[in-house]
Amino acid sequence: MNLFTHVREIVIEVLKELSAQSVLPTDTDFSNITVEPPKDSRHGDMSTNAAMVLSKSVEVKPRELAQIISEALSPKEIISSVDIAGPGFINITLSNSSWHGLLSAILMSGVNFGKSGMGSSQKVNVEFVSANPTGPLHVGHTRGAVFGDALANLLAYSGYDVTREYYINDGGSQVDVLARSIFLRYQEAFGKEVVFEEGTYPGDYLIPIAKALKEKVGDLYLNKSEDNWLPELRNFAVEAMMDLIRADLDLLGIEMDTFFSEKSLYGSGKIEAALARLRDNGLIYKGVLEPPKGKKADDWEPREQTLFKSTEHGDDVDRPVLKSDGSWTYFAPDIAYHFDKISRGFDILIDVFGADHGGYVKRMKAAVSALSSGEVPLDIKLCQLVKLYQNGEPFKMSKRAGNFVMLRDLVEQVGPDVTRFVMLTRKNDAALDFDFQKVLEQSRENPVFYVQYAHARIKSVIRKAEALNVDTSDDALSEANLSSLTHASELSLIKKLAEWPRIVELSARLYEPHRLAFYLFDLSSELHSHWGKGVENPHLRFLQSDDMPMTKSKIALARAVSIVISSGLAILGVQPAEKM
RNA sequence: GGCCCCGUGGCUCAACUGGAUAGAGCGGCCCCCUCCUAAGGGGCAGGUUAUAGGUUCGAAUCCUAUCGGGGUCACCA
Numbered sequence: 001m002n003l004f005t006h007v008r009e010i011v012i013e014v015l016k017e018l019s020a021q022s023v024l025p026t027d028t029d030f031s032n033i034t035v036e037p038p039k040d041s042r043h044g045d046m047s048t049n050a051a052m053v054l055s056k057s058v059e060v061k062p063r064e065l066a067q068i069i070s071e072a073l074s075p076k077e078i079i080s081s082v083d084i085a086g087p088g089f090i091n092i093t094l095s096n097s098s099w100h101g102l103l104s105a106i107l108m109s110g111v112n113f114g115k116s117g118m119g120s121s122q123k124v125n126v127e128f129v130s131a132n133p134t135g136p137l138h139v140g141h142t143r144g145a146v147f148g149d150a151l152a153n154l155l156a157y158s159g160y161d162v163t164r165e166y167y168i169n170d171g172g173s174q175v176d177v178l179a180r181s182i183f184l185r186y187q188e189a190f191g192k193e194v195v196f197e198e199g200t201y202p203g204d205y206l207i208p209i210a211k212a213l214k215e216k217v218g219d220l221y222l223n224k225s226e227d228n229w230l231p232e233l234r235n236f237a238v239e240a241m242m243d244l245i246r247a248d249l250d251l252l253g254i255e256m257d258t259f260f261s262e263k264s265l266y267g268s269g270k271i272e273a274a275l276a277r278l279r280d281n282g283l284i285y286k287g288v289l290e291p292p293k294g295k296k297a298d299d300w301e302p303r304e305q306t307l308f309k310s311t312e313h314g315d316d317v318d319r320p321v322l323k324s325d326g327s328w329t330y331f332a333p334d335i336a337y338h339f340d341k342i343s344r345g346f347d348i349l350i351d352v353f354g355a356d357h358g359g360y361v362k363r364m365k366a367a368v369s370a371l372s373s374g375e376v377p378l379d380i381k382l383c384q385l386v387k388l389y390q391n392g393e394p395f396k397m398s399k400r401a402g403n404f405v406m407l408r409d410l411v412e413q414v415g416p417d418v419t420r421f422v423m424l425t426r427k428n429d430a431a432l433d434f435d436f437q438k439v440l441e442q443s444r445e446n447p448v449f450y451v452q453y454a455h456a457r458i459k460s461v462i463r464k465a466e467a468l469n470v471d472t473s474d475d476a477l478s479e480a481n482l483s484s485l486t487h488a489s490e491l492s493l494i495k496k497l498a499e500w501p502r503i504v505e506l507s508a509r510l511y512e513p514h515r516l517a518f519y520l521f522d523l524s525s526e527l528h529s530h531w532g533k534g535v536e537n538p539h540l541r542f543l544q545s546d547d548m549p550m551t552k553s554k555i556a557l558a559r560a561v562s563i564v565i566s567s568g569l570a571i572l573g574v575q576p577a578e579k580m
Numbered sequence: 581g582g583c584c585c586c587g588u589g590g591c592u593c594a595a596c597u598g599g600a601u602a603g604a605g606c607g608g609c610c611c612c613c614u615c616c617u618a619a620g621g622g623g624c625a626g627g628u629u630a631u632a633g634g635u636u637c638g639a640a641u642c643c644u645a646u647c648g649g650g651g652u653c654a655c656c657a
Binding site: 089464507 | 616617
């Protein structure tokens with residue numbers, strides 16, 4: 001139940017009546033008309049831009065048109081007053097009873113309040129994390145993991161049929177490197193001295209993997225040359241790495257629906273099929289690329305390659321799909337992978353990439369556009385880098401020294417809730433500063449605790465109400481006498497709750513889950529503020545020990561707030577606190 | 581040099597994709613536990629939204645240029 005869309009319908013209805021009366025042209029376009037909460041609550045409950053949007057087409061000054069519209073609007077039942085302000089805003093104040101009706105509706109729909117059919121069961125594929133299977137996840141992957149998961153939750157909540165997917169890059173030469181690195185650790189496990197040269201992975205995490213290998217095969221590979229063990233070790237290594245990665249994701253409560261192997265594309269004919277599709281559209285040709293402009297490219301030399309004409313679909317230059325030696329580039333299987341997603345029948349594709357893959361966006365979109373004849377939209381959400389700080393100092397991570405901060409370390413220290421919430425309290429395309437020490441030492445100042453505390457306060461007060469024999473089931477509460485909730489502070493809490501469905505819808509439409517985190521913070525702030533007023537004014541406390549019907553009404557309000565907080569936290573993947 | 585992202589109080593970030601007097605948190609200063617959880621509440625100070633033009637009823641938001649910061653640039657994945 002979204003009160004804002006409801007009121008918007010009323011506004012549109014009124015406008016249609018006006019065009020029937022020839023005040024407005026019959027072909028007027030109403031699509032730009034919005035009904036929103038005004039920034040300043042003194043302007044009323046809802047505000048519409050209708051007069052300003054339409055004034056030009058009818059050649060009437062905005063304020064005059066606003067006058068006409070507002071007169072037609074005022075008799076409507078749920079509206080208590082209409083004002084005109086500023087350049088032509090029509091400000092609407094709803095009757096208290098309509099707010100009470102909303103509160104009752106929230107209690108009756110419970111966790112379903114805010115869910116919508118907006119997605120109309122369209123199939124969405126959200127691909128995220130997709131880290132190379134060469135080691136455990138580190139902090140850099142965490143943001144994309146949390147973002148993708150929250151986005152998937154949000155879309156599912158909004159009526160989409162969501163698949164979470166992980167693309168395993170197990171086809172390339174980095175897997176050879178991994179296998180060789182494990183082989184070194186394997187030799188080490190037999191007491192051999194080994195040297196980790198440039199181009200190997202020296203990380204400690206391979207030691208237990210090598211031990212497991214030793215237990216499994218004994219000294220079978222020990223003094224053998226590479227061609228005896230490389231293929232087997234590749235598989236062994238990737239499986240071991242994926243176990244690590246799955247365990248890391250599990251720490252954050254993330255569960256993928258599909259793991260898609262790059263390697264499975266080779267030899268399946270799928271790469272050939274995808275490229276054939278492009279070729280049929282005249283988008284594959286042999287040619288020589290220009291050297292990158294302005295960039296010093298000492299080692300650049302003209303080279304004939306097989307190219308995808310991605311420029312026809314918005315890219316800046318055409319992209320090679322075959323290397324000059326005739327083998328696939330990385331791009332080729334990725335094209336096939338996305339073609340596979342399309343042929344699995346997804347209506348919408350979303351890729352969550354790290355910012356370092358920004359240069360990859362245009363070509364991927366070009367490929368999907370070409371392969372689906374523009375039918376399947378691909379949205380790529382880039383998560384900017386996470387800059388780690390320790391005591392305000394930038395924390396250096398070095399690949400060479402192997403001192404990456406691992407996802408596991410992070411989650412074990414600050415917990416999954418803080419990790420998730422903090423990562424989501426930022427727009428995905430803005431860089432994120434994450435101060436280890438700050439989150440650890442000043443955890444009480446962290447927004448996640450603020451929200452959880454609000455929830456815990458409500459739970460506490462509900463427990464006390466139950467001790468006073470108040471029936472706190474949602475059914476009972478929805479039948480409470482809500483009309484006794486007339487204080488401005490109580491009403492503004494209800495009004496904040498009314499925004500929930502539209503925040504969900506907005507966030508889902510823009511693929512911006514961070515908006516939910518900010519909303520929850522605002523709602524919690526409203527709750528804490530209301531709570532604080534109870535100090536001065538005992539009539540505002542939730543528990544009125546000498547007036548049980550009144551207590552029940554106020555508990556109904558508290559319960560509605562907790563419903564929305566827990567729905568919101570569930571989308572973000574954060575636990576609501578019962579007690580603190 | 582090309583492309584992508586960012587630039588908003590001392591610091592970290594919002595701002596409902598063009599709306600009204602640009603909002604929060606932290607830090608600073610001042611108040612509030614005889615009271616449902618003070619991990620909280622109330623108040624004060626702090627802004628020419630990097631700069632310069634443009635578009636229009638109206639710009640932090642869109643366009644152009646400039647300046648800063650980050651990312652990325654064919655035979656790696």
